[in-house]
Amino acid sequence: MRIDIVTIFPAFFDVLDLSLIGKARARGLLDVNVHDLRAWTRDRHRTVDDTPYGGGAGMVMKPEPWGEALDEILTDETTLIVPSPAGEKFTQSVARELSARPHLAFACGRYEGIDQRVIDHYADRGRVRLVSLGDYVLNGGEVAAMAMIEATTRLIPGVIGNPGSLLEESHEEGLLEYPIYTKPPVWRGHEVPEILLSGNHGAIAQWRHEQSVARTREQRPDLL
Ligand SMILES: CC(C)N1CCN(Cc2ccc(Cn3ccc4ccc(-c5n[nH]c(N)c5C#N)cc43)cc2)CC1
Numbered sequence: 724m725r726i727d728i729v730t731i732f733p734a735f736f737d738v739l740d741l742s743l744i745g746k747a748r749a750r751g752l753l754d755v756n757v758h759d760l761r762a763w764t765r766d767r768h769r770t771v772d773d774t775p776y777g778g779g780a781g782m783v784m785k786p787e788p789w790g791e792a793l794d795e796i797l798t799d800e801t802t803l804i805v806p807s808p809a810g811e812k813f814t815q816s817v818a819r820e821l822s823a824r825p826h827l828a829f830a831c832g833r834y835e836g837i838d839q840r841v842i843d844h845y846a847d848r849g850r851v852r853l854v855s856l857g858d859y860v861l862n863g864g865e866v867a868a869m870a871m872i873e874a875t876t877r878l879i880p881g882v883i884g885n886p887g888s889l890l891e892e893s894h895e896e897g898l899l900e901y902p903i904y905t906k907p908p909v910w911r912g913h914e915v916p917e918i919l920l921s922g923n924h925g926a927i928a929q930w931r932h933e934q935s936v937a938r939t940r941e942q943r944p945d946l947l
Contacts, residue, residue, distance in 0.1 A: 724824070724879055725754040727796045728868060729789070730831040731771055733759045735865045744873065747882045755872075763791040772834050781835035789830065789841045801826045802850040804871065805842055806864035810853035813871055817854065821871070822878035829872070831864035897946055901934035 728736055736757045739745065747753045761769040765787075772782040797803060802824045811817070821827060830837065845851045856867035877883050904915045918930045939946050 724752075724822075724876065725826045726756070726872060726876075727801075727826075727828040728755070728757045728831065728872075729760050729792050729796065729829070730757065730865055730868075731760050731833055732831075732863075732865055733757045736869070738869070739872070743883055744876055747876065747879070750881070752879060752881050753876055758792060758796070760788050760792055763788040763795075775835065779835075783835055784832055784837040786838040786841050786844075789837060790844065793828070793830065793841070793845060796828050797845065798826060800824075801828050802852060803828045803830060803845050804868070805830045805832070805837065805851065805853050806856065806867035806871070807832070807836065807853045808855055808860060810855035813854045813856050813867070813874070815874070818871070818874040819878055821875045827872075827875070829864070829868040831868050833863040896935075898935040899938045899942060899946070901931040901938065 730736070736755075739755055739757075740748070744753060744755070748755055760771055764770060771784055771788055773785050775781065775783045793803065802821065804821070804827060806829065830841070842851055842853065854867070854871065856870055861867060904919060908915050908920065916930070918926055921927065936947075
């Protein structure tokens with residue numbers, strides 16, 4: 724998968740050189756390219772924003788730099804993702820859908836957002852998705868893009884070491900995951916549930932499912 728990220732804070736994505744995504748890049752599983760939107764400005768101040776038509780607080784990101792950047796980056800195979808508080812909710816299902824795409828481009832806005840005509844222009848030409856990380860307000864699209872990239876790329880075969888662990892994760896089966904434990908068997912007086920030491924794999928699987936259901940009922944009844 725190729726991923727392109729356009730942002731006025733390219734250094735924000737240096738973290739993508741680390742950990743599993745960094746290793747996947749080194750192994751050629753992922754081709755991640757971060758671009759500074761200001762590279763497509765034409766004025767000496769490298770201006771990317773201006774006042775909103777119709778008045779109102781804040782500034783709006785100008786369409787011209789975005790148009791020149793995206794014209795260079797997008798292909799017929801690209802899904803353009805625009806993180807936005809007004810977008811569809813980002814879920815595990817969306818992550819799974821995006822993980823099958825050959826090319827993702829993330830347009831990370833700042834200020835009050837990107838001039839609507841940029842989204843309209845590229846919507847006419849193919850796949851544009853406004854996607855929201857959740858019902859809270861961030862200062863820009865970078866944090867959301869980072870989360871979406873991590874949730875999506877970890878589903879690509881070979882990116883994480885143990886594909887089996889993808890199957891029992893929260894939200895994959897519609898339930899929250901069961902509690903997990905490791906050595907020592909007793910820690911500060913807290914014992915590991917005895918069933919997990921029994922070696923009875925059928926009983927352990929049953930117990931884990933019951934724990935998942937109980938946890939989901941407690942924390943996320945909306946998922947049941
Ligand atoms: C009345 C007038 C003063 N209102 C002022 C608040 N406006 C809403 C508003 C609020 C913040 C931002 C900052 N921002 C800029 C680009 C950008 C991309 C994503 C997100 C974002 N926030 N939360 C998520 N789940 C997101 C995602 N994905 C936030 C972004 C942009 C826009 C609405 C207008």
